[in-house]
Structures are given as structure tokens and as C-alpha cells.
Amino acid sequence: MMERRKVDILCVQETRWKGSKARSIGAGFKLFYYGVDSKRNGVGLVLKEEFVRNVLEVKRVSDRVMSLKLEIEGVMLNVVSGYAPQVGCELEEKERFWSELDEVMESIPTGERVVIGADFNGHVGEGNTGDEEVMGKFGVKERNLEGQMVVDFAKRMDMTVVNTYFQKREEHRVTYKSGGRRTQVVLPDDWETTAEVIRETGRKVLGVSSGRRKEDKETWWWNEEVQDSIQRKRLAKKKWDMDRTVGSGTGQDNRQEYKELQRRVKREVSKAKQKAYEELYTRLDTREGEKDLYRLARQRD
Known part of the structure; x- marks a missing residue:
């Protein structure tokens, strides 16, 4: 200018x-x-x-x-x-x-x-x-x-x-x-x-929204293990839902499988978060660490 x-x-x-x-x-x-x-x-x-x-x-x-x-x-x-x-x-x-x-x-x-x-x-x-x-x-x-x-x-x-x-x-x-x-x-x-x-x-x-905004989830710390566990949990949930709809006799087994995968996902998420934050803290003084912080701030915002 x-x-x-x-x-x-x-x-x-x-x-x-x-x-x-x-x-x-x-x-x-x-x-x-x-x-x-x-x-x-x-x-x-x-x-x-x-x-x-x-x-x-x-x-x-x-x-x-x-x-x-x-x-x-x-x-x-x-x-x-x-x-x-x-x-x-x-x-x-x-x-x-x-x-x-x-x-x-x-x-x-x-x-x-x-x-x-x-x-x-x-x-x-x-x-x-x-x-x-x-x-x-x-x-x-x-x-x-x-x-x-x-x-x-x-x-x-x-x-x-x-x-x-x-x-x-x-x-x-x-x-x-x-x-x-x-x-x-x-x-x-x-x-x-x-x-x-x-x-x-x-x-x-801007107008006025309906107020029914879906809560955004942070995903910057996701890794392959978390994504794989979440995908398997979703498939298990679908199987259990289908069993409940058609009245199949295997419903209890599928329910147990879904609950187990649900617990596993929580453990994987906790481990992934801890690992990601530890890596972030060690890189805070570097250019890459600064980029990670900005990305995290944008997702939170």
C-alpha cells in the first residue's frame, strides 16, 4: 500500500x-x-x-x-x-x-x-x-x-x-x-x-441460527490406532443396532463386543492425547511447535 x-x-x-x-x-x-x-x-x-x-x-x-x-x-x-x-x-x-x-x-x-x-x-x-x-x-x-x-x-x-x-x-x-x-x-x-x-x-x-450446533471435536492429536479403533467401534455399534432391530439371538454377544471396543477407544484416545501433548511440549521452542499451537487454537476457537 x-x-x-x-x-x-x-x-x-x-x-x-x-x-x-x-x-x-x-x-x-x-x-x-x-x-x-x-x-x-x-x-x-x-x-x-x-x-x-x-x-x-x-x-x-x-x-x-x-x-x-x-x-x-x-x-x-x-x-x-x-x-x-x-x-x-x-x-x-x-x-x-x-x-x-x-x-x-x-x-x-x-x-x-x-x-x-x-x-x-x-x-x-x-x-x-x-x-x-x-x-x-x-x-x-x-x-x-x-x-x-x-x-x-x-x-x-x-x-x-x-x-x-x-x-x-x-x-x-x-x-x-x-x-x-x-x-x-x-x-x-x-x-x-x-x-x-x-x-x-x-x-x-449474519442472521440467527437454530442453536442446534453440533459440538466440534478436536482431532489434531488423532493417530492411526485411534482412527482404527473408532472405525471398529462404529461397525460393532451398527451390528448391535441391526440385531436389536431384527431380533437376532446374537444381540448379547454383539453388545458385549461393542462395549469392549468402546472401552478400548477411550484408552487409545487417552494414550494418543498424552503422547501428542508430550511431543508438543518438547517442540514449543521450535517453528513446528508454534504451528501446532496455532492449529490447536484454531480448532478450539
Whole structure:
């Protein structure tokens, strides 16, 4: 996308990469990132490698805020990547984010240029009455609390919300599209209301099932012995069922055979599971072991 759009510097959020590093990601681009948890948050900046030598300073403040200072043709440029807490997060977490962002801004000398590329998780709203100095008229929906925080920050730092100054096409205002349906997600402050919005959207987009879903079974640990035992148990069950239907005199023998095979299958399953998990544990630090874990997680999901 950066190649196609001719983007030299890109701010990214929710990278979910743990660590404080810089790495080449191919096609002549390098990623600077910071994260403390591989399951949530994380921020980063992607640069064309020709600009890497222009980097003077990297500030990794938290897994929600980081910045780069570059010198380009004698101009000092500060690029900040930010990821604000979502609507449902605690107020304390939101205030901590804005405090960190304030600190980064205050550390930048007057006269240096600053660009913030962030996911602020807020809506500044359509129209700009009373806020003409910091935003245009082309915001999205009604302003929420998080959007007000963005506007207040822009006024405090003498900045502008750039993407409100031009009209966006409809496809750039839509966050989900499938089968002719279009959804623009606007999360309210109350979690119960949010949950109901999600459920109602699910009903409209996906429909409602009968609820009689057959429980999936894990099969990643199956081996030939388990499969063979299960097949023989099924055949024995069919024979017993047939005997009960036609009233054959051999029904008791077939029932006994089925019960014995049923017990054998349980033993084979237990042995196969134990062996598979033991092998998995010994391979956890290898690439193959990682693939096994992902496969197991997908089946459980």
C-alpha cells in the first residue's frame, strides 16, 4: 500500500509486537515499533529505508505513544504515532494516554514541525461551529467524548485535525462492507448499549441460527490406532443396532463386543492425547511447535 500510494512515512497502531526494536520488513521499508503485550496495543512507524539515515531520535514512551525525529533537507520533522484507548476503557487509562501525548509534544522545541498519525478512537463530528480554528466541516457523525478530547488537544497544541478539511468518498467512511450491507461503527459510552449494538448488527448481517450446533471435536492429536479403533467401534455399534432391530439371538454377544471396543477407544484416545501433548511440549521452542499451537487454537476457537 505504501508503494502504491507513494507513502514515505506511515504510523501504525495495534501492532501487538512485544519489544522495542527496528526491523526491515521488505520492499525497502523499515519498521520502528514498541509494545509490551503481544495480545493488545502496540505502536510503530514505517519509513522508507532511504530516510532511516535521517532519523535523529526515537522516543518509545509507551505501547500507545512513540515518536521519531528526522532531519530532512534542513527541516526538523517530528512524527508521532498514537493509539488512544477505546470508548469502553477506564477514564484513568484515557487520561494517561493524553498525558503521555502532552509530554511528547512539550518536549519538541518550538519551530520544529510535528505530524501526529494516530487512531484516536473518537469522532469529532460533522460541522465545525465554534471550532473553526482547529477543524474543517467534514468530520464523521456526532461528536463523542473522545472526539471532544481530540478537539481540546488540537486547541491546546495549536494544531489542526487535517482529515476534516476535505470531503471523503463514501467507501472511506465505511468500516465494514459485505454483500451490499454497509456499517459505520460508532461505539456509545455505555458497555451494555455497545453490546446490544454488536448483537443487533450480528443479527442483521449474519442472521440467527437454530442453536442446534453440533459440538466440534478436536482431532489434531488423532493417530492411526485411534482412527482404527473408532472405525471398529462404529461397525460393532451398527451390528448391535441391526440385531436389536431384527431380533437376532446374537444381540448379547454383539453388545458385549461393542462395549469392549468402546472401552478400548477411550484408552487409545487417552494414550494418543498424552503422547501428542508430550511431543508438543518438547517442540514449543521450535517453528513446528508454534504451528501446532496455532492449529490447536484454531480448532478450539
